[in-house]
Amino acid sequence: MTQRIVIIGGGAAGIDVLEFLLREQTERKKAEITLIKREHEGFFSSCGLPFALQGRYELNELVLFKPEFYRAKGVDFRTGTEVTGITVPGKYVRLATGEELPYDDLVIATGGRPVIPPIPGTTLEGVFTLWSREDGERLKAVLDAECAKNAVVIGGGMIGLQAAVAFARNGLKTTVVEQCPSLLPAILDADVASVVQNWLPNEVTFRLGRAVRALEGAGHVASVRVNEEAIAADLVLIAAGMRPAVDLARTAGLALGACGGIKVNHALRVKRVGSYLNNVYALGDCIEVIDAVTKRSRLSQLASTALIQARVVTSNLLGGTATYGGCLSPTVASIGGLQVGSVGVTTAYARSCGMNVKAGIAIKYTKARFFPTRKLIVAKLLFDASTERLIGAQLISEEGIAERINELTLAIKAGATALELIMRERCFEPSLTMVEDVIVDAAMKAHKRATTP
Numbered sequence: 001m002t003q004r005i006v007i008i009g010g011g012a013a014g015i016d017v018l019e020f021l022l023r024e025q026t027e028r029k030k031a032e033i034t035l036i037k038r039e040h041e042g043f044f045s046s047c048g049l050p051f052a053l054q055g056r057y058e059l060n061e062l063v064l065f066k067p068e069f070y071r072a073k074g075v076d077f078r079t080g081t082e083v084t085g086i087t088v089p090g091k092y093v094r095l096a097t098g099e100e101l102p103y104d105d106l107v108i109a110t111g112g113r114p115v116i117p118p119i120p121g122t123t124l125e126g127v128f129t130l131w132s133r134e135d136g137e138r139l140k141a142v143l144d145a146e147c148a149k150n151a152v153v154i155g156g157g158m159i160g161l162q163a164a165v166a167f168a169r170n171g172l173k174t175t176v177v178e179q180c181p182s183l184l185p186a187i188l189d190a191d192v193a194s195v196v197q198n199w200l201p202n203e204v205t206f207r208l209g210r211a212v213r214a215l216e217g218a219g220h221v222a223s224v225r226v227n228e229e230a231i232a233a234d235l236v237l238i239a240a241g242m243r244p245a246v247d248l249a250r251t252a253g254l255a256l257g258a259c260g261g262i263k264v265n266h267a268l269r270v271k272r273v274g275s276y277l278n279n280v281y282a283l284g285d286c287i288e289v290i291d292a293v294t295k296r297s298r299l300s301q302l303a304s305t306a307l308i309q310a311r312v313v314t315s316n317l318l319g320g321t322a323t324y325g326g327c328l329s330p331t332v333a334s335i336g337g338l339q340v341g342s343v344g345v346t347t348a349y350a351r352s353c354g355m356n357v358k359a360g361i362a363i364k365y366t367k368a369r370f371f372p373t374r375k376l377i378v379a380k381l382l383f384d385a386s387t388e389r390l391i392g393a394q395l396i397s398e399e400g401i402a403e404r405i406n407e408l409t410l411a412i413k414a415g416a417t418a419l420e421l422i423m424r425e426r427c428f429e430p431s432l433t434m435v436e437d438v439i440v441d442a443a444m445k446a447h448k449r450a451t452t453p
């Protein structure tokens with residue numbers, strides 16, 4: 001009998017599974033695949049939204065595939081369609097139309113929703129989130145109309161800062177409000193984050209360590225209340241993080257974890273009534289995973305995380321025994337031309353999990369010091385104080401961050417110590433590297449600190 005696979009969700013996670021299935025299934029054993037999603041396009045890359053707002057390209061260039069592309073490959077690709085229920089014992093999903101779709105294997109990739117803080121005024125006109133194509137179109141229309149003068153971004157994370165740069169480049173006086181005392185708190189320590197803050201254009205100002213109390217205005221937003229201050233705002237972006245979309249999973253009786261995501265095992269199978277189901281998988285922004293360093297449950301809401309999870313789910317759908325080994329969440333972001341990278345834990349997160357941290361920080365060049373196009377580069381490496389194994393890294397420069405973050409991701413996975421990073425053989429050519437990389441200097445500083453009585 002032909003295997004019937006139903007995928008709920010056509011964001012990065014659902015589409016990655018679909019792509020891998022189409023690539024890996026054999027002619028002899030072809031599954032009947034149905035993908036169901038609310039949106040009308042085939043695949044839209046939300047990661048590209050901030051740069052479209054910065055005017056680097058048009059929003060419609062983010063539509064990478066049309067539904068017809070998948071339908072031509074034999075997929076029952078249903079757009080503009082809502083799944084209203086999953087019946088696990090009966091093995092079917094119910095659609096808003098009342099139709100019941102049976103499955104042999106089910107993949108839940110329902111993603112997330114922007115967190116809206118529980119404060120007054122979030123439904124006023126002029127208040128936006130940046131998550132979907134429609135969000136991007138609405139914001140772009142405001143920027144193109146050149147009617148907004150003052151923007152407030154709530155949330156100093158990656159998306160908030162990329163959007164703040166876009167607003168500033170469109171001539172808006174922009175304020176970023178972040179409730180933590182420093183920017184990018186999920187991925188950077190405060191000392192490294194201060195470099196980002198100093199780099200950003202003068203048009204962007206900050207209110208750090210302060211929470212927004214209310215959005216004020218009559219019909220349209222006019223100001224943002226932060227403690228005693230009312231910051232003028234005719235455009236407000238809420239970029240306060242993503243919450244896993246788990247309503248379907250919850251009503252189907254699937255187990256949820258402490259961070260609010262769907263609970264999965266190493267094979268990315270979901271749990272119901274105490275045991276993991278052989279034929280129901282979940283991945284992407286809707287699940288929570290184990291942090292590879294701290295072994296605690298956490299969210300890792302990245303397209304790059306979803307891609308690896310999709311390989312695991314696809315392999316298991318096709319009869320394999322793949323496992324997901326936990327996340328290190330390597331992250332890189334371009335914020336106003338500054339590349340910011342991070343992998344593993346921050347100092348605050350490690351300490352909150354009871355780990356002692358030894359840190360080494362170094363500032364060098366990306367190329368030989370005599371090479372005219374060299375750029376400054378900052379690296380902070382975090383090591384477990386007792387084993388001296390690498391557990392986290394944070395890097396900033398105008399170039400060369402992604403490859404170093406990928407290298408350090410492998411180093412953490414391999415359990416590399418500070419000494420091993422120092423002794424590691426590296427390539428050198430003056431127009432491309434320094435003979436001794438900033439990573440080596442940062443490791444030496446931490447190692448020295450660890451060995452000095």
Ligand SMILES: Cc1cc2nc3c(=O)[nH]c(=O)nc-3n(C[C@H](O)[C@H](O)[C@H](O)COP(=O)(O)OP(=O)(O)OC[C@H]3O[C@@H](n4cnc5c(N)ncnc54)[C@H](O)[C@@H]3O)c2cc1C
Nearest residue numbers: 009010011012013038047083110111284285301302303304
């Ligand atoms: C502005 C922005 C920039 C980003 N930049 C980066 C980046 O640079 N690098 C990176 O790695 N990550 C980035 N991310 C994160 C990345 O986009 C997400 O991690 C990724 O898109 C998650 O994919 P997903 O498929 O799990 O969820 P989603 O993309 O949210 O997709 C969920 C899907 O499920 C469908 N769905 C949900 N419920 C139902 C239902 N009941 N019925 C039918 N369909 C349903 C939705 O319609 C949607 O198709 C960025 C995110 C944003 C918003």
